[in-house]
Amino acid sequence: MSENLLEVRDVRKSFRVPHAGKNKLCALDGISLDLARGETLGLVGESGCGKSTLARTLMMLERPDAGTVRFDGVDPFTLAGAELLKFRSRVQMVFQDPYASLNSQMSAAEIIAEPWRSHKGLIKNRQDRDMRVRGLLDLVGLGAKAAD
Ligand SMILES: Nc1ncnc2c1ncn2[C@@H]1O[C@H](COP(=O)(O)OP(=O)(O)OP(=O)(O)O)[C@@H](O)[C@H]1O
Ligand SMILES: [Mg+2]
Known part of the structure; x- marks a missing residue:
């Protein structure tokens, strides 16, 4: 077991942008x-400084141009198949724009339960899953809005 859960080293990422020619952003x-x-880290910085790009890179939604990411001692970009699925069940991102990331056709309870439906091994029993969802909604005072 690796001492640090997450180790990021010299990660670089640039994007091609229109009208910039060969220059990248x-x-x-x-x-x-x-x-x-168990440690909590807050990343603070002005808009456009790269917070979301870093989070997306740690989630394997962006591939870094250079540098390394190790999660629990393993480079997630080397994972495939069942190991990649397991990694995906251990990391989660709450996207900042709910209109772009949440399905407005789904209730709050369905949205919370969705990862557990996708990763069936995590909570096998449907009643247990519903109880966990209800507990989380209650935690933030939204229990009464579960079906909304
Ligand atoms: N897919 C992309 N293509 C081109 N440029 C991008 C892309 N994703 C991010 N960028 C640019 O990379 C820079 C960092 O963006 P990022 O979204 O990571 O910033 P942020 O710190 O999360 O900002 P905010 O606080 O507004 O959420 C910005 O200049 C952004 O325009
Ligand atoms: Mg952002």
Whole structure:
């Protein structure tokens, strides 16, 4: 078991942007950080400084141009098949724009339950899943809105 849950080393990511010719927009310019198990990290910075790009890279939604990411001692970009599915069940991102990331046709309870429906091994029993969903909604005072 790796000492740090997350180790990021010199991660770089640039994007091609229209009208910039060969010049690329540098979103991540050599990011390094460690995160221990149970530790909470807040990233703060002005709009456009690369917070979401870093989060997307850690989630494997962007591939870094350079540098390494290790989650629990493993580079997630080397994973495939069942191991990749397991990684996906252990990391989660709450996207900042609910209109772009949440399905307005689904209730709050359905949206919370969706990852557990996708990763069936995590909570096998439907009643247990519903109880967990209800508990989470109650935690933030939304129990009465479960079906909305
Ligand atoms: N897919 C993309 N294509 C081109 N440029 C991108 C892309 N994704 C991000 N960028 C650019 O990379 C830079 C970093 O963007 P990012 O969304 O990571 O910033 P942020 O810190 O999350 O900003 P905010 O606080 O507004 O959410 C910005 O200049 C953004 O326009
Ligand atoms: Mg952002």
